[in-house]
Amino acid sequence: MTYWKLLNFELRRLALPLGILAVITTALQVYNAYSQANKSIDYAHRIMKKEHLSTMEQYANEHGYFSYSKSFDELNWLILSIFICAAFIGFYFVFIWYRDSVGRHPFMTRLLMLPASRRNLYWAKLTAPLLVMIALLALQQLLLPVGDSIYRSIVPSEVREDVPLQMLILINPALNILLSPSIVDLLLYYGTGITAVIVLYTGILLERSYRWYGILVGLVYAAVAIFVVMIPLIILQSDYRYTMMDSQLTVFYFILLAAVSGISVWYSQYLLAKKFTI
Amino acid sequence: MIELIDVKKRFGLKKVLQGVSFTAPRGAITCLTGLNGAGKTTILKAIMGLTPIQSGTIRIDGSARNQAMYERMVYVSDQLTMPGRMKIADCFSFMKEYYRNWNSERANELLARFQLNPADKVNSLSKGTAAKLNLLMGLAMDADYMLLDEPFSGVDLFSREEIAAVFSSEMVEGRGIILTTHEIREVEHLLDYVVMLDHGRITKQFASDDMRMEEGKSVVDVMREVYKR
Known part of the structure; x- marks a missing residue:
């Protein structure tokens, strides 16, 4: 019961930053769709004028179609919005x-x-x-069709190539990680991220318990945790590469993540209960 | 009864508590005195489990401390321990939500007595008002023990008198109180036991009535003797 009360309390404290991030994300993504659509239309008009083309169909026949997906394969406002949210969440994990x-x-x-x-x-x-992060990811996913609709409303169908939303996620490297369609990849990325946060918390609790000495121990702890988690990647790069199949390496990686997370959670809770100093 | 037996505590290489032993009975006011850095606050924090000890034993009514005991023991820090942006009314709601022994009736009574405005935010309070709110939040809990850290620190004369008056009221009756203070004159007549500390060691501990009756000395007289040496 206390957990739910505390969670509710922490979420209420996060409501304002979450609202601000949601507004920023929405504004940047809507602007992204709007500016990409206008850029496409302006470009088409420029070329049509230059080449004396009278209709959009003629432009499309000569130069191909525009697609909302083109705004996803480059660094743009979308990446900026993801970066702002990620930076805030990263900062908040320490700030909390x-x-x-x-x-x-x-x-x-x-x-x-x-x-x-x-x-x-x-x-x-x-x-x-973590819940705030999930909320922001859900918003990202929600904004994809919104952006697509804005793009469709500006760019006429004669020069527009409609791409499934799933494709938009695959094209963009950041979205491909954050909203990966592969469940294994999703578990891999989020498992790694959550483990990183859990290890970070252990480091913070070590610092809060032992101050300067704790920072040193925390850094060593983090280094060891990173090394352990990277063992499958080291194997992948080594001569022992063929001793394990890819699926076995993936399972091995999940086991190591679970082990590092489990030990870190236990140790963090021990520090909080017995060693934390105010 | 709160018992400390040979409690030792270090911060890095610095020995903050060097084998501190004393008992603070329920229904009595025990005062920890000493110059700055004597270890008074550390003792209170150690009792409350807010800082770990290296060795020794701390018992509350014969048992080791645990989280459930936070309903039986209250720590009133010299700082307000609620978020700065919270209103006083929200602080009360928070306490009511988490502590079964929060006494809303008494909280409201004290609110009127100390003339606090429930709409005021914590970070807008003056030092004196913050000290009153701190004390209020401690007194509003039906706890067996109260640990108060410098309740008069930085507080003006009138607020000090108001706070001191609480210690002789029915609100603290039957509770065990451990108090640290430099402003000993305000509460000297209320103290039952005094523990004098110097650099993490107990230099003297006595029952104030015995000291008065047997040696004819007040607590301040003994403090002068001990700390002016």
Whole structure:
């Protein structure tokens, strides 16, 4: 019960940043679709004038079709919106611990004295930013058809080649990772990301428990965790490459992720319960 | 009864507590005194599990401390421990949501007594008002023990008198109180036990009534003797 209360509390604190990020993401993506469509039309008109073409069909026959997907294969506003959200979430994973621990009003003192296991606090602080991240990803997915509709409303069908939305995700390298259509890839990317956050939390809790010495231990801990997780990749690059099949290496990678996450969660909760110093 | 037995604590190489042992009975006010850096706040934090100890034992009514005991023990820090952007009314809602022993009736009574505005935000409060709110949040919990860290720190004369008056009211009756303070004169007549600390060691501990009756000395007199040496 305390977990849900704390999660609700953390999410309420995140509501304003989430709202701002949602507005920025929406504005950038809508602008992306609008500017790409206008750029295409302007270009077509310029060429038509230059080559004395009278209709859009003639342009399409001579020079091919425009597609919303073309705005996805290059660095643009879409990437910027993803970068802004990722940067905020990344920053928040650290900020969520320090915001309450330092300053004039150390709210962490109150949180540590709640009459319930401190594990609740750990899980709430882990899941709240992750839920915000999922919300932003859902928004990205929602904005794809919106952008597509804007593009369609500006670019006439005579010069427009409609591409399935799924294709848009495949074309863009960032979306291909964030909204990967392959379930294994999705688990791989998100598993790695969540493990990275869990290891980061262990590092932060080490610092909060042992200060300067904790930073040193945290860095060593993170280095060891990264090495362990990278073992399958090292195997992939080595002479032992053919001792394991790709699927076996993938399973091995998942096992290592689970092991590193499990150990880190246990150690973090131990630090929070027994060593955390205010 | 809160018992500390041979409690040792280090911050890096610095020994902050060097074998501290004392007991603070329920229904009595125990005062921890000492110069800055004597280890008073660290003792309170160690009792509350806000900082780990290297060795020694801390027992609350004979048992080891656990998270459930936060409904029986209240720590009133010298800083407000609620987010700065929270209103006083929201602080009350928060406490009510998490603590079964939060006494809303008493909280509202104290709100009127200290003339606090529930619409005020935590970060807009003056030092004196913040100290009153801190004390209010401690007193509004039906807890057996209250640990107060410098409740008079930076507080004006009138607020100090208001806060001191609370210690002789029925609101603290039956509770075990451990108090750290430099402003000993405000509460000297209320103290039952005094523990004097110097560089993490106990230099003297006594029952204030015994000291008065047997040696004819006040707490301030003993403090002068101990710390002016």
